[in-house]
Amino acid sequence: MSNAGTQIDQPPLSFENAPESDSELRKRLAIETIITQSIDKRISLDVLIKFSLSSHGLVNDNIRRVLWPQLAGVDVNNLQPAPSLDALQNHPEYNQVVLDVNRSLKRFPPGIPYEQRIALQDQLTVLILRVIKKYPNLRYYQGYHDVAVTFLLVAGEEVAYAIMEQLSTTHFSECMQETMEATQRRLMFIWPVVKFENPELYTFLQKSTVGTLFALPWYLTWFGHSLNSYKSVVRLYDYFLASPIYTPIFVTAAILLYRSNEILKEDCDMASVHCLLSRLPEDLPFEELLKTSSTLFNKYSLTVIEKDVDEMIRNENEQRKAEEKRILERRKKTSRPVTASKSLGLIQWLPNVLTSKSVLVTTAVSIVVGVCAYYYKNQYLAAGIS
């Protein structure tokens, strides 16, 4: 007997503090210098975006704590204190949020004291519920907690709330709609990019009918749910915070393109391809992938991509209809003995109704009724009742 494990057997999140490389050191010093020279630690948005996009992003969490709020457009001098957990327990999503927060242990640094972790998990629940309470049109989804915990661990509860509020009304608003339909459609934006860049890969992936399910957790959590390296998660968050909405689509496309040789060697069926794609390799060269992503974003207009996607959806719908029709016909054919006897029954019954005998009886009854009616009419007329 053999078996194969899934993501559930992934190693715990690695918080390992790799020694700072030379280029990281240089970048950190450059950023720190600018912050020290600034008023109120505020630096110009242009410079901030450049730092966030370029190699190593904002380098470490001390810098992120200062610059993430600025990047997200949050005013740290105008933060509201968090309500207590008790005040939010009646929220309809409370149970779902708690279930997910309780299962987010892997996102916390190993060795974190129990009490501290519990306190942070309560803060996480509060900050999620605060957002969805304030915006009743936004719905919590599983994965939202993965985004929130990233900001909570770096920036603390109040700043994290303000950032989540900001992102929920922009980047994640589509994911927070009543259904996942819009997100599903958005994920299809991957395909035109892959098609234009690598038609062979595109054809292969379409043929496998893998769909976009593999990329759903990536998109919904900015990869926070799927990556095992904490360092990569926060690096990607630097990049996404500084990027236009929908950028995760282009990172996803960049990953597929980067892995194309490996993918093309896989069996071309949904299960095999889904399995391969949904496991992100540990050694993805993210700096390179983010550069590709930016290039792709600049190269292809969203309008062109959208048009292509609409056409894909139209074709898929037509195919689905044809498929359904085919299945229906096949079922009709295979269940012919039953249907045949039933319809034969109906055919047998119909002529019975229309035999000369039945027609004769019906005619006779009609004549009798008519005669009676005539007779009574005359009677009433004669009696002067009419």
Added chain:
Amino acid sequence: MASRKKSLLKVIILGDSSVGKTSLMNQYVNKRFSNQYKATIGADFCTKEVVVNDRVVTMQIWDTAGQERFQSLGVAFYRGADCCVLVYDVTAPNSFKNLDSWRDEFLIQASPRDPEHFPFVVLGNKVDLDNRQVSTRRAQQWCQSKNDIPYYETSAKEGINVEMAFQIIAKNALELEAEAEVINDFPDQITLGPQSNRPSNPDNCQC
């Protein structure tokens, strides 16, 4: 009868959030339990080779997200399912009540040939906990009312009844296949040709 021998069984696990779908799958496939599972986003799957009626078959077990809003994403992988496992948590009455809607939703989305006789299996999980709230009798009654769905009480944590339940799942799935051998609604998805050799390669860790 058709010569097609299906050696792949597709099993879908459905149920509310946190009832233990991922844990059951992992206990069955990897014989392990961890308190540290993450919420499943979207869907994922494991494969395991099993021997049923002297036949080696590959079970492809699809684990799904429990949050309702992810249900619409299911169509793609519900299709062609050979068995559907409905899981509830014996300490959470709501998860039991929702079995009805999970079953209905599956039948709508998977649209199996013969919905009345499609093989479901119900698992009441977390029997190791002592704050049980749904009685065995109540669960059995529900299963009986739904065309006698087989019912098992499991603990993914302690490994109670997990192996046996999945054996039954495989057996029932295979029976459906035997009945449906002449009809093949989704040939592309279940025919195992040379281009799809993964499941038959036992040493290959698929996931």
